[in-house]
Each structure stands twice: as C-alpha cells, then as structure tokens.
Amino acid sequence: MSNARRVGNTPSGFSRWLLEHTRAISATLDQLKRRPFGTLLTAFVIGVTLALPAGLYSVLGSLDAASSGLKGSLRASLFLRDNLDDAAGQALAAKLAKRPGVAEARYISRDQALAEFKAHSGFGEALDILDSNPLPAVIVVTPDSKAPKAQASAMLDEMTKLPEVESARLDREWLERLYAILAIVERLVLLIAGALAIAVLAVVANTIRLDISARREEIVVLKVIGASNGFIRRPFLYTGLWYGLTGALLACLMVIGAQVALSEPAANLAGLYGVGAGFGALAADTVFAVFATGAALGWLAAFWTVGRHLGGIEPD
Amino acid sequence: MSNDALIRFTGVSHHYGDSSREILSNADFALARGEMAFLTGPSGAGKSTMLKLIARLARPTLGEIIVDGQRLSALRPREVPAYRRQFGMIFQNFNLLADRTVFDNVAIPLIIRGHSGDDIARRVRAALDAVGLRGKERHWPQTLSGGEQQRVGIARAVVAKPRLLIADEPTGNLDPEMAQEVMQLFNRFNEVGVSVLVATHALGLISRLPHRILRLENGLLTQIKASEFDYTDDAEEQSA
Structure with missing residues (x-):
C-alpha cells in the first residue's frame, strides 16, 4: 500500500533479517524438539543414507593411503652397459638420486651383483665355470612415495632411455592393476553417493511435504494475516537444514x-x-563434506517441496 | 465522505467460476475513514465474498475496488501480503493456531512485521488488555470459551494498530451476551478512529448501534439507516 504507515519500532535491513532468521531457527528447533522420536527417525534414515558413501569414501581413502605405502614397490632396475666402469656407474646413481621425485638410487656393481646372485640363487658353482662375470651393473631407482603415481611412473620410463642404460625392468604392473581397481571403486562410490543423495532428497522432501500438509490451516491463517511466502517458507527451509545436519552428525557417528x-x-x-x-x-x-552435503541436500529438498506445495495453499 | 473513502467499490460484480449467478451485481459502495458499518443479508447472499474482495482473497469479475488509495486490481501477487498487513481480519471460527498460546497467537502480526521482542511483549499485553484478556497470555486457545477465543482473534486483529477492521460473522459462534461484548469492542475501536466493517446476522445487536447498515440480497447492495431497517425476515431466518 503506497501510503502504508510504519507501525512502531520495526527494525530494518540487516537487523530485521537477523531477527527473522533467529526466530525461524529458534521456532524450528523448538518444533523438532517437541517430537524427538519423529525427528530422530527421519535423521536416522538420512544418517544411514549418508553413512554408506561416507564410509566407502573413508575406506577408499585408507586404501589409497595404503597403496602409497606400496609405492616403494614401484621401482626400476636399470641395467648398465658393460663399457661403463664402477666410477661412472656410481656417478650416474648419485646424479639420479638428486633428481626430484627420487627417494633412492642404489648402485650395484657387477661384482656385488654376482655375489648376491651366488648367495641367493643356488647357482654359484655353475657361475664359477664361466670365464667372466656375465651380470651387468645395476642401478635400482625407487621413487619418492609422496610423488604422484603417474609422475613417478613417467620418470622411471624416462630413465630407462638414458644412453648409459642397456636395458631396464619396471616393477609396476601389479601396482597398476591395483590402481585400476581403486579407480573403479572410486567411480562406484561416486555413483552410489549420487543415488543415495537422491534418496536423501526424497526422504526430506516427503517429510517436509507431510509437515506442510499438517500445517495447512496455519499457512492459510498466516497468508490471510499478511505473511509473505518468504516468511512462511523460512521455517520449512530451516527444518530441512536441521534434518540434513542431524543426519550428517549421525552418519559421522556411524562411520x-x-x-x-x-x-x-x-x-x-x-x-x-x-x-x-x-x-x-x-x-x-x-x-x-558429509555435513555440507547433508545441509545442502536438506535445504534443497525443503526448498523444492515448499516451492511445489506452498503456491497451492491459498485462503478461499 | 465520498472524497475520503477508505474503501470504495465502483460497479463491482462478482460470480464464482462458470456460475451465471452474480454474488455481487454492479455494486457501488464506500466506507469512510473512521466509519463503522454493518453488512447484512440472508445466508449465501455474498457478505463473506464482499469481505474477501476487500481482503484480496477473491477478485471481482467486473468493476474496481480501491482501498486506502490503492487499486486492488493493480496489486501484484507479491504485493498482496503487504496490503493485507494494513488491516485486521476477524473470523467466525476465530482461526486461532491451536499449538500456540494466546500470547503467541496475538503476536503473529507483529512477528510478520518484524517487531522486536520487547515491542511485541508491550503491544500484545496492551491488545489483550483492550479486549479484557490480561492474564490469559499463557493459556492455550482450546482452554478458552468461545467469547474469549473471539476476543483473542480481535486482539490479534488490532495488535498492529490497523486503520481498518474487517469482521466476518464475528458473533456467529457466540451466545448473545458474548456477542454483545464483541460488538461493543468493535464500537470502542471505532470510537478511537478505526474503520470497521462487520458482516453479521446479529440484527438484534446492530439495531442498537448507531451505524450504517448495508443489505446484500440477490447480488444487490442497498444502504439503509438502522432506524428504517426491518430485520424481521433475517431474525426469522436465523431462528429457523
């Protein structure tokens, strides 16, 4: 109304916004406390739904951490050319050890290699009949466990192409299989999380829909008295938010x-x-992430439901 | 009066949906600022509809309604709540919220307007005082008598100090003594400058009050003085 008069001490701007939200928060928390069983039941369903992807994500994180521990197994054996003497081999090992992303570059001379072979293979006497030592000198390169898998793998590939290297062997196939499996599991967790997010939306939306239905008369009275849609919508949005946050808390406790x-x-x-x-x-x-997801899903579900149903409730 | 009308109907007609029966037919009507008037007529005559048109709960099929200088046809949907906050509405069935105390029910219009807590407490007590319900703040509506519930409804309608009160059969569910009290309350608010429009069947009550009476029948709105009003037909209808 153009010439509407302002009644009394009504705060304006941010104070009013804060006051209205504080009231909505307090009123919705009171309302949920008045029916603890129903509130907890809804929150529990949301909690279980959020706990599954959160738990899987946590397991995935542990597996990823464990696989990082296995990164020590991702190493390359660089077999050096015969014409390279021990000093040159050691110099090359020292040079490789200084490269970023390398944890260790251990030089094994031809004599050491022969000694190790004799000690571990059981063919020591057979080797004695040979005129010369057939084993090459080796540099065993171990990447830094903190380096990304792809980067470490690329670095070892590059080392195998050095001119001093006759041939090389990379111990990484089984690790790559593990990483491939982890990638699939990661994708599966995402898919499950997506499906369960829809389930959370459905649970909250249905609860809010029932709440709106139960408070239909109140909404009509509020509209007649002059409450805006924003005023009527606000408590339902907070209710959705509380459901999401309580569900998230329960999900974390379950995990x-x-x-x-x-x-x-x-x-x-x-x-x-x-x-x-x-x-x-x-x-x-x-x-x-669990709390943010719970809050966002609860709020979104409430926003969508209130938007769908509030317009249909008008004083007749 | 016509230049200072708070409510003005100009050629207003209204019918529901596809129905050919007009609830209101080419009605011209004005309620002056500070005036109190009664709207009477047989059941189904359209008294409530007329109040709904004023409250923008329904829209006329034809004609123009102006309230406090505002053309209701020009109101956009999002402006309607602010428009409704400018007057108080009272209902036959009280429309109190059962899960809120008397205090909280009366406070609703002030909460909607964003008043501070202290201001709300002060105004709610004053409104309850005005309707004789001081001390009932913490009661639940369902524990009160019909008359007390209606007085809570009136307190809720006046708590934000509106210029206009609209009451739809406010004494319909009350015994004669309570009805008398409620009408006296309206009279008192009118005496301090609030415009009041009451749709009612309680002809015995309104004949004793010195206010204009409008009669709505067969879609036609006519204005008559209380002294000229023959309420025998309506009284018979009420007792039937």
Whole structure:
C-alpha cells in the first residue's frame, strides 16, 4: 500500500533479517524438539543414507593411503652397459638420486651383483665355470612415495632411455592393476553417493511435504494475516537444514563406530601386507563434506517441496 | 465522505467460476475513514465474498475496488501480503493456531512485521488488555470459551494498530451476551478512529448501534439507516 504507515519500532535491513532468521531457527528447533522420536527417525534414515558413501569414501581413502605405502614397490632396475666402469656407474646413481621425485638410487656393481646372485640363487658353482662375470651393473631407482603415481611412473620410463642404460625392468604392473581397481571403486562410490543423495532428497522432501500438509490451516491463517511466502517458507527451509545436519552428525557417528569395530582386523590385514595401520581416523575434510552435503541436500529438498506445495495453499 | 473513502467499490460484480449467478451485481459502495458499518443479508447472499474482495482473497469479475488509495486490481501477487498487513481480519471460527498460546497467537502480526521482542511483549499485553484478556497470555486457545477465543482473534486483529477492521460473522459462534461484548469492542475501536466493517446476522445487536447498515440480497447492495431497517425476515431466518 503506497501510503502504508510504519507501525512502531520495526527494525530494518540487516537487523530485521537477523531477527527473522533467529526466530525461524529458534521456532524450528523448538518444533523438532517437541517430537524427538519423529525427528530422530527421519535423521536416522538420512544418517544411514549418508553413512554408506561416507564410509566407502573413508575406506577408499585408507586404501589409497595404503597403496602409497606400496609405492616403494614401484621401482626400476636399470641395467648398465658393460663399457661403463664402477666410477661412472656410481656417478650416474648419485646424479639420479638428486633428481626430484627420487627417494633412492642404489648402485650395484657387477661384482656385488654376482655375489648376491651366488648367495641367493643356488647357482654359484655353475657361475664359477664361466670365464667372466656375465651380470651387468645395476642401478635400482625407487621413487619418492609422496610423488604422484603417474609422475613417478613417467620418470622411471624416462630413465630407462638414458644412453648409459642397456636395458631396464619396471616393477609396476601389479601396482597398476591395483590402481585400476581403486579407480573403479572410486567411480562406484561416486555413483552410489549420487543415488543415495537422491534418496536423501526424497526422504526430506516427503517429510517436509507431510509437515506442510499438517500445517495447512496455519499457512492459510498466516497468508490471510499478511505473511509473505518468504516468511512462511523460512521455517520449512530451516527444518530441512536441521534434518540434513542431524543426519550428517549421525552418519559421522556411524562411520566412526564402524571404524572402531573394524580397526583391529583391518590393522592385522594391513600388517600382513606391510602397508600401514589399516583404517585411519575419519578425516576432517570428509566430516566437513558429509555435513555440507547433508545441509545442502536438506535445504534443497525443503526448498523444492515448499516451492511445489506452498503456491497451492491459498485462503478461499 | 465520498472524497475520503477508505474503501470504495465502483460497479463491482462478482460470480464464482462458470456460475451465471452474480454474488455481487454492479455494486457501488464506500466506507469512510473512521466509519463503522454493518453488512447484512440472508445466508449465501455474498457478505463473506464482499469481505474477501476487500481482503484480496477473491477478485471481482467486473468493476474496481480501491482501498486506502490503492487499486486492488493493480496489486501484484507479491504485493498482496503487504496490503493485507494494513488491516485486521476477524473470523467466525476465530482461526486461532491451536499449538500456540494466546500470547503467541496475538503476536503473529507483529512477528510478520518484524517487531522486536520487547515491542511485541508491550503491544500484545496492551491488545489483550483492550479486549479484557490480561492474564490469559499463557493459556492455550482450546482452554478458552468461545467469547474469549473471539476476543483473542480481535486482539490479534488490532495488535498492529490497523486503520481498518474487517469482521466476518464475528458473533456467529457466540451466545448473545458474548456477542454483545464483541460488538461493543468493535464500537470502542471505532470510537478511537478505526474503520470497521462487520458482516453479521446479529440484527438484534446492530439495531442498537448507531451505524450504517448495508443489505446484500440477490447480488444487490442497498444502504439503509438502522432506524428504517426491518430485520424481521433475517431474525426469522436465523431462528429457523
């Protein structure tokens, strides 16, 4: 109304915005507290739905960390040309060791190689009948475990092409298979997370829809009194947000509970492979991601549902 | 009066959907600022519809309605809530929210307007005082009598100090004594400058009040003085 009068001490701008949101937060929390069973049941369903991808993601993180521990196995044996003497071989090893991304470059002379071969192969006496030592000198290069897999692999490839190198062998095939499996699992986790996100949207949307339906008369009264759609919508959006956040909290607790329950057998398994201590604690970024996802899904579901149903409720 | 009308109907007609029966037919009507008037007529005559047209809960088929200088046909949907906040509405069935206390029900219009907590407390107490319900702040609506519930409804309607009160059969669910009290309340608010338009069947009550009476029947709106009003037909209809 153009000549509408302003009534009393109504705050304006940011103060009013803050006041309205504070009231909506307080009112919605009160409302959820008044029906704790229903609230927890909904939050539990959301929690289970969020816990599955969060748990899988956490397991994937542990496997990735363990595979980093295996990166020591990603190494190259560079067999040097016969015309290279020990001094040149050692110099080359020292040069390679200084390259970024290299953890170790160990030089094994022809004599050392022969001695090791005799000690471990059981063919020592057979070698004695040969006129000369047939084994080449070797440099065993181990990449830095912190270096990315692809970068380490490319670096070793490049080393095999050095002019001093006669031939080379890369011990990486089985690791590459492991990485390929992990990539598939990672993709699967994403797909499952996507499907479960839709499930969370459906759960929250249905709960909010029932809430709107139960409060139909109240909405009508508010509209007649002059409440804007934003005013009516706000509590439902916060309700969706609280469902999402409570679900996220429960999801984190479930994942932590599962980790505690599985930590001992996982540590035993990791010990057998010599790859660390099994499950690590739930990472802070994972916790943040679970809460952010829960909050966003709860809010989005409420926004969509209220948008769909609020317009259809008009005073007659 | 006509130059200072708070509500003005000009050639307003209204019918529902495809129905050919006109609830309101080419009605001209004005309510002056500070005036109190009653709207009467048989059941189904369209008294409530007329109030809905004023509250922009329905739109006329033809004609123009101007309230406080604002053409209702020009209101955009998002402007309607702010428009409705300019007046108070009172209903036959009270329309109180059962899960909120008396205080919280009366506070709703102020919360919608974004008043501070202290201001709300002060105004709600004043409104409850005005309707004689001081001390009932923490009661639940369903624990009150019909008359008390209606007074809560009136307190909610006046708490934001509107210029206009619209009441749709406010005494319809009340006994005669309570109805009398409610009408006196409207009268008191009118005496302090609030315009009041009441749709009612309570002809015995309104005949004692010195206000203009409008009669709506067969879509036609006519204006008559209380002294000239023959309410026998309506009284019979009520008792039937």
